[in-house]
Amino acid sequence: MIKAVFIDFYGTVVYEDGEVIQKVSQEIFVSGKVNDKSEIGSYWWNEFQTAFNNAYGDSFKAQRILEYKSLEKTIKHFKSSADAVKLSNLMFRHWIEPPIFEESKQFFELCPVPIYVLSNIDRADVLQAIKYHGLKPAGVFTSEDAKSYKPRKELFEFALNNVGLSAGEVLHIGDSLSSDIKGASSVGINAIWVNRNNREIPSGVTAVKNLIEIFDTKYFLHE
Template sequence: MVKAVFIDFYGTLVHEDGAIIRKVSQIIFDTGVVQNYSDIGSYWWNEFQTMFHNAYGESFVTQRELEYRSLQKTIEHFHSTADAAELCEMMFRHWTAPPAFPKAKVFLEACLVPVYIVSNIDTSDINKAIAFHSFMPDGVFTSEDARSYKPRSELFAYAMRKTGFSPYEVVHIGDSLSSDVKGAGAAGIKAIWINRSDKTVPDGVIAVNNLLDIFGTSFFRE
């Protein structure tokens, strides 16, 4: 049996900001020069990902700043009259008060080993979100702490260093195959994929449909 759980936050315990992103994209579509609505999301995502993957160590940039920069570039690209700061605030409000998934709080309270949140988000925002739901994890480690984002290994290494656990003593839980499953694997940590959409499960990946099913996996039955 594992001695501790590392768990992702957005997309795992609480909802991502997909609905807000669609609303922001619609505003850019309505105020810009755009032929296809889908082009907005594609361009914005590519800009964000480029900046995101270069943000580590001395070049680290907070999630809020990455969001603002990528959105500003998107607005400019599509000649929109929208205000990047105003649109970002819509996302930031979601980050600090996101809806929780059913049983998220039950999982945190029922887990018999310590649970540590490991998240690609700014420290202040996630602390506000945790307080909003009255979650009580045993610790919180963010990209801002480690100056690195998942799937790079630095955030996982930082969490292990702070908790004193080895890779073999923890399991990481998350909804992203790339950031959570592959990222944890690169740090030597086994992972459980939260697959709520019943997508095809890659070979070698342990997947569950909801948080409470995690207790039925081999990690909690050894």
């Protein structure tokens, strides 16, 4: 029996920062030396992922720092005159006031078990976003708390220990196959993939198109 829901926030409850990233990439493109704008996103993502994957334990750094440093390297790499502080602030503003998916508030209202937010975004930012939309989760656990980012297991284990439940008593919901589904599964937590873009569903993965459809899965039909 499911006694609690863990839920990712950005990309699952609220919109991811894809539009902002496009704006940032455009700024670098028009002010730098690059033939194909897609090169900017690829380089930036690789720089961020490298730093992200190495940020845990004593080497942990907040996501704002990782995003800024990776963006700064990207601007320098493409010989752009763009302002890293100005462009970073566009992303940070999105993090604290992101647009919300249509059904998210209804999901929070209807869910029969406590909902806990698990986010890789810095604690202060996700708390502001939650307040901005008037959501009332039972708790919030972030990468800063666990000194580790999803899909590493530490954040999931930290949340389980704090709510006093076993992996089998929790359902994790997220939009990322790598961070959410893989991460939750690594500690034995059942997971549901929110597949809003109708992507191909891998074998063995339970997927829904929106949060309300989760109530029609085996995890809630018996409630």
